[in-house]
Amino acid sequence: MNNLINTIQEIPKDKKVIVFDLDGTLAESKVNIDEEMGALLGRLLVDHNVAIISGAGLEQIVSQLPEDISKNENLLLLPLDGGSFYVYKNNEWEEVYSRNLTDDEKKKIFEAFENVFKDIGYVQPSKTYGEIIEDRGGQITFSALGQHAPLEQKEKWAEENKNVCFEIASKLRGYLPNMEAEVAGLTSIDVTQKGIDKKFGIEQIIKYLNVSGAGVIFLGDSLGFGGNDYPALEAGIACYQVKSVQDTKEVIEFLLG
Numbered sequence: 001m002n003n004l005i006n007t008i009q010e011i012p013k014d015k016k017v018i019v020f021d022l023d024g025t026l027a028e029s030k031v032n033i034d035e036e037m038g039a040l041l042g043r044l045l046v047d048h049n050v051a052i053i054s055g056a057g058l059e060q061i062v063s064q065l066p067e068d069i070s071k072n073e074n075l076l077l078l079p080l081d082g083g084s085f086y087v088y089k090n091n092e093w094e095e096v097y098s099r100n101l102t103d104d105e106k107k108k109i110f111e112a113f114e115n116v117f118k119d120i121g122y123v124q125p126s127k128t129y130g131e132i133i134e135d136r137g138g139q140i141t142f143s144a145l146g147q148h149a150p151l152e153q154k155e156k157w158a159e160e161n162k163n164v165c166f167e168i169a170s171k172l173r174g175y176l177p178n179m180e181a182e183v184a185g186l187t188s189i190d191v192t193q194k195g196i197d198k199k200f201g202i203e204q205i206i207k208y209l210n211v212s213g214a215g216v217i218f219l220g221d222s223l224g225f226g227g228n229d230y231p232a233l234e235a236g237i238a239c240y241q242v243k244s245v246q247d248t249k250e251v252i253e254f255l256l257g
Contacts, residue, residue, distance in 0.1 A: 038066030082201020
């Protein structure tokens with residue numbers, strides 16, 4: 001797509017709304033944003049709106065933020081891949097909207113996972129860390145090693161089981177034609193209502209801030225076709241794929257000029 005920017009030097013510096021993926025972009029998977037990144041975000045928030053769209057829930061996102069930027073009125077948080085939207089006002093995170101799954105939708109999703117596991121002969125790892133399939137209200141998330149698995153274990157599992165999550169997600173779509181099922185991160189799959197993805201979230205940011213899409217840029221680490229950031233490209237805004245957290249820092253430094 002022609003809205004995908006190829007080099008840092010091509011990124012326009014006039015963007016006033018900077019939208020970030022979280023894991024793999026601002027921080028490693030479920031790891032706190034480091035001090036250097038926090039300082040860069042703090043500088044960016046002085047005269048930009050910064051939004052974070054993640055498959056994680058609100059609590060998880062806030063827990064990864066440095067305290068000095070987690071209460072900034074220029075910061076917008078969109079958990080559950082845009083399924084909910086929060087802004088910081090009156091000393092608390094206020095909900096702009098939340099698109100929760102119905103009980104019937106949740107039942108169908110859990111049944112679909114069971115059917116897919118049988119279809120492909122999926123065997124759960126012997127050692128897991130927390131819930132494998134978590135109900136996040138607006139999203140059901142499968143994590144192969146559990147919701148609290150250490151990063152090094154997730155990296156090892158992802159290396160040894162390269163196509164498993166993609167196979168599960170593909171088969172889930174067959175059972176759930178009216179829902180989204182996307183690989184998210186190293187070991188996870190997010191299932192949401194149809195149309196709830198980063199494209200939807202970006203459209204809500206543009207509407208909420210009453211800005212043109214021309215003033216918005218998205219940074220993420222998985223913008224390839226089928227990646228969980230790909231819907232951001234479909235929103236028609238400028239997008240740049242980062243290769244690492246360090247790469248994101250370099251982009252922010254470039255934007256700050």
